[in-house]
Amino acid sequence: MQEFRRFPLTYGIIALCAAAYLLSALVSGSFIDIDLRALVAIGALYGPLTVLHGEWWRLLSAMFLHGGMTHLLMNMVSLYIVGRGVELYFSKTAYLAIYLFSGIIGGLVSSAIHPLSVGVGASGAIFGIFGALAGFFIVHRKVLAEHSRMFMKDFAVILGLNFLLGMGVASIDMSAHIAGLVVGMVGGILLSKKPAHLALYSLLMTVAAAVMVYMLPSYYASIAL
Numbered sequence: 001m002q003e004f005r006r007f008p009l010t011y012g013i014i015a016l017c018a019a020a021y022l023l024s025a026l027v028s029g030s031f032i033d034i035d036l037r038a039l040v041a042i043g044a045l046y047g048p049l050t051v052l053h054g055e056w057w058r059l060l061s062a063m064f065l066h067g068g069m070t071h072l073l074m075n076m077v078s079l080y081i082v083g084r085g086v087e088l089y090f091s092k093t094a095y096l097a098i099y100l101f102s103g104i105i106g107g108l109v110s111s112a113i114h115p116l117s118v119g120v121g122a123s124g125a126i127f128g129i130f131g132a133l134a135g136f137f138i139v140h141r142k143v144l145a146e147h148s149r150m151f152m153k154d155f156a157v158i159l160g161l162n163f164l165l166g167m168g169v170a171s172i173d174m175s176a177h178i179a180g181l182v183v184g185m186v187g188g189i190l191l192s193k194k195p196a197h198l199a200l201y202s203l204l205m206t207v208a209a210a211v212m213v214y215m216l217p218s219y220y221a222s223i224a225l
Contacts, residue, residue, distance in 0.1 A: 009095050010083035013064075014076050017122060020064040021072050033068045036118050045119035047111050051216045063103040065120040075122045079129075086129045089136050090191060094198055095129065098187040101205040102128020105183050106176035108212040113175040115220060124176035128184030135188020 004011050020042075025031045028038035040046050043061030050058045066072040086095050106124025110117070183205060190197040 007084045007087045009092055009099075010079060010087055013083070013099070013122070014079060017064050017066065017072065017076060021066055021069075024065055031069070034066070036067075039065055039067065039120055040118055045107050045111060045117075047115035047117070047220065050111055051115070051220050056213060059104045059107040060100075062107060062120050063100075063122050063125050066122070067120055071121060075126060078126050079122065082126065082130045082133060085133050086136075090132065090188075091195060091198075094187070094191050094195065095132075097198060097202055097205075098128050098132045098184050098191075099125045101187070101202070101209070102131070102180035102183040105205065105209055105212070106180035108209060108216070109179035110173050110176040112212070112216060112219060114173060115223065117173070119173060119176065121173075121176075124173075124180035127177045127180035128187070131181040131184030131186075132188030132191075135185045135190075136192045139189055139192035 021034075024034045024038055024042055027042055028035040036044075040049070042065065043058050044065055045058050045062040049055045066075065083095075086098070090098070103122065103125030106128070107119065110119050110124070187201050187205075190201050
């Protein structure tokens with residue numbers, strides 16, 4: 001119980017993803033592999049609906065949906081490992097802001113690059129909090145010294161493995177991962193230097209998301225979707 005009180009956001013997000021998976025399994029009729037039509041019906045990212053029909057809420061709902069048991073478990077284990085570290089080093093508000101902005105902007109980038117793909121998963125947001133942790137160690141590298149070097153080595157290895165996996169598995173959306181990582185790292189660096197920069201970070205990310213939301217319909221029209 002003490003563990004749950006110490007890391008409420010990490011465990012709360014895991015619980016929400018698990019609940020969303022149960023819902024999608026019921027709608028799909030399968031607990032192992034979720035039907036794409038069921039995912040679209042309950043909130044997956046799908047360009048024509050998200051952008052052309054103005055269903056922007058899918059940017060949020062898709063972050064809690066997963067396409068299968070393996071997909072869910074991989075993301076939740078990653079969140080468990082990385083999320084608790086971020087929850088130790090950042091405020092709860094900062095953690096939530098980085099997580100949500102990373103997932104939303106990752107979804108927008110994915111919608112631009114893969115307009116006809118069905119997108120689900122927390123990985124863009126998880127890459128965001130991983131980037132935030134990297135930002136923290138970059139800012140405090142002189143003080144943390146050996147810990148920082150060890151983390152950055154692990155960071156490089158994990159990034160390399162994910163890039164190799166992304167190139168080898170067509171269903172993995174590296175665009176959302178990279179966008180989430182960048183958004184999270186920007187937040188990690190800004191907020192590690194000065195926690196009061198949360199308002200500035202939120203403003204910058206809101207403007208970035210708003211610009212993409214404004215431009216995507218014209219872009220979709222230009223490619224005749």
